[in-house]
Amino acid sequence: MPMLNASKLYSLLLTTYGEPRWWSDDPYTVMFQAVLVQNTAWENVEKTSASIGENLNPETIYALSQEELERLIKPCGFFKAKARTIRALTEWYGRYNCSREKTESKTMNELREELLSIKGIGEETADVILVYAFYRPSFIVDAYTRRFLRRFGYSFQNDEEIRKFFTSLLSADAKDYGYFHWLLLDHGKTYCRKKPLCSFCPLIRLCKQKED
DNA sequence: AGCCAGGGTCTAA
DNA sequence: TTAGACCATGGC
Numbered sequence: 068m069p070m071l072n073a074s075k076l077y078s079l080l081l082t083t084y085g086e087p088r089w090w091s092d093d094p095y096t097v098m099f100q101a102v103l104v105q106n107t108a109w110e111n112v113e114k115t116s117a118s119i120g121e122n123l124n125p126e127t128i129y130a131l132s133q134e135e136l137e138r139l140i141k142p143c144g145f146f147k148a149k150a151r152t153i154r155a156l157t158e159w160y161g162r163y164n165c166s167r168e169k170t171e172s173k174t175m176n177e178l179r180e181e182l183l184s185i186k187g188i189g190e191e192t193a194d195v196i197l198v199y200a201f202y203r204p205s206f207i208v209d210a211y212t213r214r215f216l217r218r219f220g221y222s223f224q225n226d227e228e229i230r231k232f233f234t235s236l237l238s239a240d241a242k243d244y245g246y247f248h249w250l251l252l253d254h255g256k257t258y259c260r261k262k263p264l265c266s267f268c269p270l271i272r273l274c275k276q277k278e279d
Numbered sequence: 280a281g282c283c284a285g286g287g288t289c290t291a292a
Numbered sequence: 293t294t295a296g297a298c299c300a301t302g303g304c
Contacts, residue, residue, distance in 0.1 A: 105286040111302060112285095144301040148287080189287050209285045252285065260283085 076236070080250045087246030088253075094167050094200035095125050098160065101195040102152050102187065103143045111143045125165045129157045152187025159185060167201060175203040190226065198248065202241040206230045207248045211255030218259060 081087065091097050096116070103112045116123060119139060128136065136150040143149065159181065163169035170178060175197060182193040190208070197203040208226040216223065223229045237243045258268035 101285090104284090106284065106299090107286085108284040108302070110284090114302095142301060144284090145286085145299050146301080148299065152287090187287065191286065195285085207285090211285060248285090255285080 080247070080254065088249050089245055090195070090199035090249070095157075095160065095165065096123060097200040098156055098196050099123060099128070099153060101192045101199075102149050102156065103140060105145065105149070105192065107143045107145070115140055115142050125157050125160055128153065129161070148187055152185065155185045156182075156188065170201050175205060178203065179205065195248075198241055198245045204234075204237070204239050204241045204244050206233045206237070206244055209248075209251075211251050211259065212248075214259050215251055215255060 091100070100112050100116060103115060122128070131139070133150055133154065136153065137146045140146050140149055140153070173181075178201060179193055179197060182188050182196055183190070188196075194205045194207040197205040198207060206229070208229050212229065213226075216229065223232065233247070237247060254268075
């Protein structure tokens, strides 16, 4: 498998998979779901979110007791830890008056450090929140990103190397980061899970054609 | 049955 | 600094 030219990755994904999509327009929904989806199938997150419905807002969620919140998110697994994290995250967002505008007074790195200091929020979750909730250009490395790169012949020492690689490739526009991440998700869910469907993957077909 | 799913924390060496 | 155990449910 030849290594894809890095500068063509983005346009290739775009043209192959069409218009990119966004997580959610509501910042709190992004935060909430970003925690729920940790090592969990997205379908469970969607069902849980649907069952919460209109109550998926910081005021209502924060008013719940720890036990009530745990019960609410139970289908997503790791519910004790996630309930604690969601509570801490909601409290943190409250310090910004639960408003995206209020976060604009901070730099991206300041917000990133604040998020990382919350127990239960690691790099991926922090970057998801930065991009989709607060429109900051922070590249998101997740399992799909790593699998995608490995399958296409790249090998990086660590996630930081991956972040630098793509950061040098994309503009400073947060939209690009969100769109790119979602394209990798779409691609990964269809062709690049642990049980791969590589022979049907348009990108791999494209690479093989170049070999001939 | 057992593996897998858009992780993160803690500990041992 | 890094590898491995652990957290937990639902779908296939």
